[in-house]
Amino acid sequence: MAPASGTNAAAQPESADAELARGAYLATAADCVACHTKPGGKPFAGGLKIATPMGDVVATNITPDPQHGIGSYTEADFENALRHGVRKDGSYLYPVMPYVSYAGMTDQDVKALYAWFMHVVKPVAESPEETNLSFPASLRSAMMAWNFVASKETPETGDSSTYDTLRRGRYLANALEHCGTCHTPRNFMLSEKQDHYLAGGSLGTWYAPNVTSSKTGGIGDWSEDDLVAYLRSGHVAGRAQAAGPMAEAVEHSTSHLTDADLHALAAFILKVAPMDDDADHTARDAAGKAAEMPDIRTKGPQRIDDLAEMDGPHIYDANCSSCHGHDGAGTKDHYVPSLFNNSTVGAGRPDNLIMTILKGVDRTAGTEHAFMPGFDGQSNVQRLSDAEIAALTNYITATFGTGDHQVTPELVKSLRKDTPVVNPLAKGK
Numbered sequence: 001m002a003p004a005s006g007t008n009a010a011a012q013p014e015s016a017d018a019e020l021a022r023g024a025y026l027a028t029a030a031d032c033v034a035c036h037t038k039p040g041g042k043p044f045a046g047g048l049k050i051a052t053p054m055g056d057v058v059a060t061n062i063t064p065d066p067q068h069g070i071g072s073y074t075e076a077d078f079e080n081a082l083r084h085g086v087r088k089d090g091s092y093l094y095p096v097m098p099y100v101s102y103a104g105m106t107d108q109d110v111k112a113l114y115a116w117f118m119h120v121v122k123p124v125a126e127s128p129e130e131t132n133l134s135f136p137a138s139l140r141s142a143m144m145a146w147n148f149v150a151s152k153e154t155p156e157t158g159d160s161s162t163y164d165t166l167r168r169g170r171y172l173a174n175a176l177e178h179c180g181t182c183h184t185p186r187n188f189m190l191s192e193k194q195d196h197y198l199a200g201g202s203l204g205t206w207y208a209p210n211v212t213s214s215k216t217g218g219i220g221d222w223s224e225d226d227l228v229a230y231l232r233s234g235h236v237a238g239r240a241q242a243a244g245p246m247a248e249a250v251e252h253s254t255s256h257l258t259d260a261d262l263h264a265l266a267a268f269i270l271k272v273a274p275m276d277d278d279a280d281h282t283a284r285d286a287a288g289k290a291a292e293m294p295d296i297r298t299k300g301p302q303r304i305d306d307l308a309e310m311d312g313p314h315i316y317d318a319n320c321s322s323c324h325g326h327d328g329a330g331t332k333d334h335y336v337p338s339l340f341n342n343s344t345v346g347a348g349r350p351d352n353l354i355m356t357i358l359k360g361v362d363r364t365a366g367t368e369h370a371f372m373p374g375f376d377g378q379s380n381v382q383r384l385s386d387a388e389i390a391a392l393t394n395y396i397t398a399t400f401g402t403g404d405h406q407v408t409p410e411l412v413k414s415l416r417k418d419t420p421v422v423n424p425l426a427k428g429k
């Protein structure tokens, strides 16, 4: 898939095998599996519930089963769903299905994807439960209006594997990887604000940060190699890690891209026009330094089962310091990251820090598995209460980040709600 030269050759017919291989790669780059597979479910058989402000939308079965999946779809039907958001029966899809992005795919790539879904994906005879948004009843027909006003990508032309670096990068970012689905904020119509491209957006729980080239609000201080490393492994020492929805994007999609594609994607992203950020006024990964820990063990409550009485430093000492160190520097090999020079801690918004404490990190990329337990009571470590997590967050941002964010237990409580992570239309805060 390496982009060859800067030509804009017309699509050439390719062998059936080459087309299927291209289709498989495209399905990975477009991360179809992320939404169309429920936890523990069969690939592409649907069933994942995705929260929106109007209620949960259930992803459908897109295996080639004729009754339960898309086995009866012709290539034209498939194209219509993928690029125009219209189902075979003529009804409109909710834009949770990122057809505004996929609208940018070339004809040749849609054809290859179709061939791969029909010939390689295993049919699964299961129907996921139907989406049933109770109010307003006619929402699906209202989607027709939405569909008309939403700004969609324009289809690219020719053979996408021959594009020059920046065009290939743009194609990957917009038509396939749909980075903007999460990283571009939405207007009141829930359409991506194109004049704020990649300037950061809330997913309801996690926050997809500003990744424009702003040196203060974005990632303008990252090199192309940093960004390639992040997209390949989910981890760049001294800068950032990927948890939550970004961990999923890395695990299922970007870690499988070729080197040439990762460089093309990174080169394009780093050229995106800088947008400053309302909350981040210094580079997120520039904040903080190692803490000189006071000897808290000789002061204050001694018993760690007496957590109700503990303040930030004690909660940190009891739950985090065994891995992240008393000084917050992490491990020498960076497997456990330092908490200073860490974009999640240095951000002007505490959302991702709170979400990390609640949900932990669980990300596999290649042969590497990054794991931190969550403290929401679902894993085998101590459950931390809303008040404890608020105190801990404020202590960590004051010690290693940009200051005390005055996080309240109410904010932690609202983020604790177990909403799905692939959540492009979640209510903004």
Ligand code: HEC
Pocket (backbone or CB within 6 Å): 027, 030, 031, 032, 033, 034, 035, 036, 050, 057, 058, 059, 060, 061, 062, 070, 078, 081, 082, 087, 088, 092, 093, 094, 095, 096, 097, 098, 102, 113, 131, 422, 424
């Ligand atoms: C961000 C989540 C998300 C991603 C990524 C995604 N989809 Fe979807 N897709 C959905 C949801 C949700 C629906 C059902 C929407 C509805 O009911 O209106 C859907 C519906 C569809 C349909 C209509 C099927 C039917 O029921 O008739 C097709 C076809 C489809 N997706 C194909 C794909 C392909 C191919 C990819 C990858 C290129 C993909 N989707 C990626 C969420 C997603």
Ligand code: HEC
Pocket (backbone or CB within 6 Å): 173, 177, 178, 179, 180, 181, 182, 183, 203, 206, 207, 208, 209, 211, 218, 219, 227, 230, 239, 240, 241, 242, 243, 244, 245, 246, 247, 249, 254, 269, 284, 343, 344, 352, 421, 422, 423
């Ligand atoms: C499903 C939503 C989603 C998609 C799609 C997505 N991201 Fe992210 N991204 C996030 C979230 C959430 C974070 C914060 C993760 C964390 O703090 O652990 C993030 C973090 C990042 C960061 C780290 C920024 C920092 O300062 O720490 C970069 C860089 C990034 N994403 C780039 C991309 C690119 C490039 C794409 C497309 C290839 C992409 N993302 C697609 C949700 C998403």
Ligand code: HEC
Pocket (backbone or CB within 6 Å): 234, 235, 240, 241, 242, 243, 316, 319, 320, 321, 322, 323, 324, 335, 336, 337, 339, 342, 343, 344, 345, 352, 353, 356, 357, 361, 370, 371, 372, 373, 375, 392, 396
């Ligand atoms: C068992 C060891 C362990 C414990 C205990 C632990 N962590 Fe972690 N932490 C990790 C690992 C491993 C990572 C992920 C590194 C990566 O993503 O590559 C991580 C990541 C993080 C991140 C960055 C997440 C992101 O998305 O950018 C933060 C912030 C963090 N931990 C804070 C904490 C806090 C606060 C506590 C205590 C409540 C804690 N950790 C407890 C091992 C641990």
